[in-house]
Amino acid sequence: MVQAYILIQTEVGKATAVAESIAKIPGVLTAEDVTGPYDVIVRAESESIDELGRLVVAKVQQVDGITRTLTCPVVRL
Numbered sequence: 001m002v003q004a005y006i007l008i009q010t011e012v013g014k015a016t017a018v019a020e021s022i023a024k025i026p027g028v029l030t031a032e033d034v035t036g037p038y039d040v041i042v043r044a045e046s047e048s049i050d051e052l053g054r055l056v057v058a059k060v061q062q063v064d065g066i067t068r069t070l071t072c073p074v075v076r077l
Contacts, residue, residue, distance in 0.1 A: 002052050003029075006042040006060060007070040014065030015039035021063045027055050038070075049073065 010018045015033045019040045023031040029043040042060065046052040056071050 007038040008040040009068040010039040
C-alpha cells in the first residue's frame, strides 16, 4: 500500500466544500480544512504509486474549487 498526503489550495471560500467532496472519493482516508498556505489536507491510500497518481489526477484534481495540489507520498525509513 502507498499512502500520501495531498496538500490543496482552493479558491477563496471553497475549502469546506472541497474537503467534503474529496472525503467521498474512494481511497481517501481523511480530508480536513486547515489554515496556512494550504486550505485542505488529504490523506489517501492506494495499491501502487501509479494508482495514487490516477487518484490525484483523475479524481481529486477534478473537484471544483481546487487551484493547486501537492502530493507527498509517505516513506518508511
